[in-house]
Structures are given as structure tokens and as C-alpha cells.
Amino acid sequence: MLTNMSLVLEACQELNIPYEILHHSQNLIRIKHGGENYFFVNYMTPFNSGSITQILKDKEYTYQLLNGKINTPRTLSFVSPHCDEKYKKYLSYQDIESMVLEVNKNFAFPVILKRNRGSGGNNVFLCESRDQIKTALEIIFNINSKDYDYVALAQEYIEIVHEYRAIFCKDKLVLLYEKDKSEAEFAGNLSPLHWEGATAKHIINPNLILEIEDFVKPVFAEITINYAGFDIALDKSGQYWLIEINSSPNYDIFVRDNDRQTVVTIFKDLLESGV
Numbered sequence: 001m002l003t004n005m006s007l008v009l010e011a012c013q014e015l016n017i018p019y020e021i022l023h024h025s026q027n028l029i030r031i032k033h034g035g036e037n038y039f040f041v042n043y044m045t046p047f048n049s050g051s052i053t054q055i056l057k058d059k060e061y062t063y064q065l066l067n068g069k070i071n072t073p074r075t076l077s078f079v080s081p082h083c084d085e086k087y088k089k090y091l092s093y094q095d096i097e098s099m100v101l102e103v104n105k106n107f108a109f110p111v112i113l114k115r116n117r118g119s120g121g122n123n124v125f126l127c128e129s130r131d132q133i134k135t136a137l138e139i140i141f142n143i144n145s146k147d148y149d150y151v152a153l154a155q156e157y158i159e160i161v162h163e164y165r166a167i168f169c170k171d172k173l174v175l176l177y178e179k180d181k182s183e184a185e186f187a188g189n190l191s192p193l194h195w196e197g198a199t200a201k202h203i204i205n206p207n208l209i210l211e212i213e214d215f216v217k218p219v220f221a222e223i224t225i226n227y228a229g230f231d232i233a234l235d236k237s238g239q240y241w242l243i244e245i246n247s248s249p250n251y252d253i254f255v256r257d258n259d260r261q262t263v264v265t266i267f268k269d270l271l272e273s274g275v
Contacts (some may be wrong), residue, residue, distance in 0.1 A: 160241075
């Protein structure tokens with residue numbers, strides 16, 4: 001059973017809400033509450049609509065929706081030249097070399113290259129040369145890789161001082177933690193919590209919480225999100241940036257380093273609210 005699932009079940013047990021485990025992996029669960037059926041599937045929850053979940057999974061869609069509404073790194077997208085014939089109409093660049101030239105024209109080094117869909121820092125590259133851009137694109141577009149994506153993103157590099165995960169239920173920030181790598185060592189994955197020795201540091205500073213709530217308000221004016229994890233960075237000049245939004249936040253590292261009851265309470269509130 002995944003950590004997230006165990007947290008949901010603990011919330012159900014504390015609220016005396018009946019549930020059914022529908023698969024031997026224990027990662028498919030049905031909850032009957034308020035006359036409705038709610039399904040939890042792996043990390044997926046029923047709290048957002050299907051269309052909202054798809055938008056948030058797609059970093060390019062999220063960027064296009066929110067660009068100009070909130071401070072977010074400048075981003076360009078590229079469709080794989082190896083895509084199926086029916087998707088060729090979406091190709092603006094016919095080969096990887098022309099994509100490399102476009103990235104080089106639009107961004108200073110270093111620049112971030114990453115796959116459009118995915119999490120956990122897989123296939124995210126910090127590129128400091130044209131050769132590294134080309135290699136990153138070839139890896140992202142490798143159809144034989146389990147981490148393959150048919151869309152790659154080039155993204156403006158931000159000099160991050162602090163990076164946070166902010167869990168929102170509707171427009172209320174219910175959990176904030178820092179992805180603290182101040183005493184960690186790089187282990188090959190750019191995602192801060194994948195550094196060796198990194199920790200999830202629970203933040204309860206009310207001023208910081210209010211700052212981040214104010215920063216993300218424009219998001220909720222554009223899209224109805226009932227539950228999500230926002231990745232927010234603070235740069236060296238004190239400016240906030242929205243990096244991405246995850247509709248299925250993973251609590252493995254947070255509960256490793258903090259009190260799991262904090263997350264159980266979040267799920268209890270969500271279930272009681274009937275979101």
C-alpha cells in the first residue's frame with residue numbers, strides 16, 4: 001500500500017467512514033460518503049475534476065493558462081520529431097537540431113530542459129551548452145525509455161534560494177514545507193528532495209504562509225482547484241516563482257520527516273467537506 005493510501009484510510013477510520021479495498025495491491029479504494037462513491041487510485045484522488053487533473057498534469061497547458069497571471073519561468077515547448085504521423089501537424093521544428101537552435105536563441109545558459117509530463121525530477125536537465133541541450137532532448141524523446149515524453153520543455157533557469165511545496169485545499173494553504181537541501185549532497189537528480197540528506201521541513205511561520213497564499217491568489221482566479229501541491233520557489237532577489245502544480249502530491253518524504261497526523265488531518269477535512 002502506498003503511503004498516500006494509508007493516510008487516506010487512517011482519515012476514514014478516524015471519521016468512521018466506510019471504505020472498500022478493491023485490489024490486492026491495496027492501491028484502489030472506494031469510499032462511500034454522503035451518498036456518493038469516491039475512488040482513490042494510486043496517487044490520484046477524486047477531489048478535482050478530470051479536466052483539471054489533465055491540465056495540471058500537462059506542464060505546458062498549465063503554463064499557457066497561467067502565463068502573465070502569476071510569476072512563472074518562461075517556457076517553450078517542442079513536440080518530438082519521432083511522434084506518430086497523426087501528430088506531425090503539431091510539429092513546429094522538424095528535427096532536434098532546429099530545436100537546439102531555438103532554445104539557444106531564446107534562453108541564456110544555463111537552461112532547464114525537461115519532459116512535459118512527469119514528476120520526481122525524472123528527465124530534468126540543467127544544460128550549459130548546446131551539446132547538453134541536444135543530449136537532453138534525445139533522452140526525453142527516446143521512445144524506448146520508460147520516461148519517454150513526446151513533448152519537451154525548455155525553461156528559464158531560476159537561481160533558487162528556497163523551494164517550497166504548498167498544499168492547497170481550494171484557496172486555503174493547509175500545509176507548507178520547505179524542500180531543504182542545505183545539508184544535502186547532489187545525487188544526480190535536480191529535484192531538491194532527491195538530494196542525499198535532503199529533508200522536508202514543516203513551515204508554520206504565519207507570515208510566510210500569508211505571503212505564499214497571496215502570491216498564488218491569481219491561480220484561483222483562473223482555474224478551480226480543490227486540492228493540489230504547488231511548487232513555489234524564492235529566488236536570490238526575494239521574488240516568488242510558481243514552478244508547477246501537482247494534482248496528486250506524494251507525502252512519502254514529508255511523513256518520513258514529520259508527524260503523519262498532519263496529513264491525515266488534511267484528508268479528514270477534505271472528506272468532511274465533501275469536495
